[in-house]
Amino acid sequence: MTQRRRPLSPEAAAVIRAQQAAGRFSRRSLFTGAGTVGLGAALAACGTSAPASSGGSDEEPSAVQDKSASEKVVNWANWTLYLDYDESTKTYPTLQAFSQETGIKASYDEAIEDNDSYYAKIQGQLRNGQDIGQDIVVFTDYMAARVIQQKYAQELDQARIPNAGNLLENLKTVSYDNGRKYSLTWQSGYAGLAWNKEKLPQGLKSVDDLWKPELKGKVEVLSEMRDTLGLIMLQQGVDPSGAFTADQFGNALDVLDEQLSSGQIRQVKGNSYTQDLISGDALAVIAWSGDITTLNAENGDKWEFAIPEAGGTMWSDNMLVPIGSPHKANAEALMNYYYDPEVAAQVAAYVSYVCPVQGAQEVMLASPDKEMQALAENPNIFPTEADLAKVKVFRALEGTEETEFSSEFQRVLGN
Template identity: 40%
Template sequence: MDHHEPDGPSAVELAAIRRSLTNGRGALSRRTALRAFGVGALTVGGGAALSGCGIPPAKREGGAAAADDHSEKEKQVVFSNWTEYMDISEDNKSRPTLAEFTKRTGIKVKYTEDINDNVEFFGKIQPQLAAGQDAGRDLINVTDWLAARMIRLGWVQKLDAALLPNAYANLAPQFRRPDWDPGRAYSYPWTGISTVIAYNAKATGGKKVDSVSQLLDDPSLKGRVGFLTEMRDTVGMTLLDLGKTPGRFTDADYDEAIGRLQKGVDKKQIRRFHGNDYTSDLSKGDLAACLAWAGDVIQLQADNPDIRYAIPAPGYITSSDNLLVPAQARHQRNATRLIDYYYERPVAARLAAYINYVCPVEGVAEELAKIDPELAGNTLIVPDKAMAAKSHAFRSLSSEEEKAYEEKFAKLIGA
């Protein structure tokens, strides 16, 4: 595939994209349903390491046997994704970036929004993958911990680097070296997901809330604080507040973080641990401040000027959703070309303008500014160096750690 940077959208297209930012999406983002997986799911978590400019050789424990590729004869690719995770036209009748890919390459994309939950989706494809069969999908988009598990099991095809010139060149440094796929030999991120502190300035009386300590100890916030039901986000942010590193913590560190949160529960500082319903409570002021996902904050701010966010001084937790080609996929080459297409900066900009999560494509700001200068300057979508330097990934867990940690967290939140 040629290294190609297409012309930007026309003035008419730009207007349509801008309108879609407020009218083309649901009230809640796709992210609010992302992390609903059960205790003891035996997953392996992980995230991007935060340094390194090059991509080193990848290490791998398992291995998928090379499957027959039918890409040349069958000009198609089957892509499974989450809902509200792809740009759509103003009339809701087409997906512009996918349509452009087909126009350019002749490859038709069967696009399905059939991922509602990581564990549920894994259950759909696990029997076929375990049996060494085609799972009926050429490209899937799953969260880092599930991507790590699938790679470890050998249920993912190694990507052909020759078909990824844009991805290799344009991947932002903070996403280049996840500990579960250090060479990006099997995955490329679709988006980054940042966990921040959000607060309703009206509900706090104008007070800024910018630390986990403040969430847990400020008496003026008592009973109006929320933490996420996702273990990695809540414990990870608490570890940072305790001066620990989420990428290198011990069992004792984890227990200290759980104990710190338990005190917040016992003294009723924490109103509740929330999932996909925190956005409405924050907007109404029932929650004065909480841990939140950055993409949701951007959307809430469009409708409520009282919604603010803060990055704590010790930093914030970041994770990612990742594109993988399952073992035995029929159209590996076509799927890999589609991955690379989304690393062309104009394409990445259009996607970022719609979904509002961290764009993993370095240098996308210039193209995004053609669509919406405000979005291009938003470090929640396009992190600058200072923002990227504050991001921390929760380290990969063994299945034994996963089970033990999730059990302790479930007890904390009353699950």
């Protein structure tokens, strides 16, 4: 590899930009919604908790007074395993450094299990413009698009985030937020295939390899519609970033239904598929890129991740300031801090997802730490052009499509 100042080739960048019709996926549904036990179970068992019934969106919530100057705090809601963490001190090193540097007390909450459930949880308060107790939330493209469209996010003051200029060129303009007025990328990643390389030394090349008889009952796929069906559609020669039809979506769904009914697929999971890889219940899965790197680091080098030959999906998670947050300036300071390449490199080394900050790779290459240097060559953190050419971004679903497709998908999942 030669010059890697700009990790993306112009054509790959163009591909991605064209595909930023902004669809994407929730990742990481820890325990498939176990966090929602209280509400769901209570609702189901005795109905003592009522859902906030939603009326129309006639009045738009307006932003509140910014109290950042007097209240030196910022509250950040993020996904699990998504920020560098020091096991021995039980702290987030980069976050602590931020607090020392700026005097802003940062609290970090792994509150988001997946896009859908977190959105459902905060939507009622957002609609009324209330403070949800978080000043930064992280949503995947399609959900960020919804939140911005519903005017639930505050406009960012670019002057306070000079480091935002370090954002990868291809992510600077996305269809749902032209010019990044409301959002800033946290991390990106792929969905592809992962397998246990001790048990399956020959590996997997395509989604169809998952349906081999010898893998019966040992396959798991993601509960994220856009990842699992995106991959199956690509295998069927349908581009999930293009204008596919409901029939083409249905064809992919039929494959999933058939493999579930025959018992080929053991279970459909969110983030917890990694536990089944560890226990051996699953040998081959549809997986998220960064998880496999983390898994190999923590449980012995046993698994391999690859983007299928027919292509994989790509997504980004984005930081947003919710409408009721009274600490927007503090949130902006935090965003600015994480767009410093030095800081971004530390985060990337831990989370192993695609780093959206230019210059982080150089920082890692120049690091005296051998491990850091090796990670700078990890294609899951700094994508190769070949990989980027193979991945697609699931297109935005229009109007009723969103509800219809997810309803059909849930039906196949037995819900």
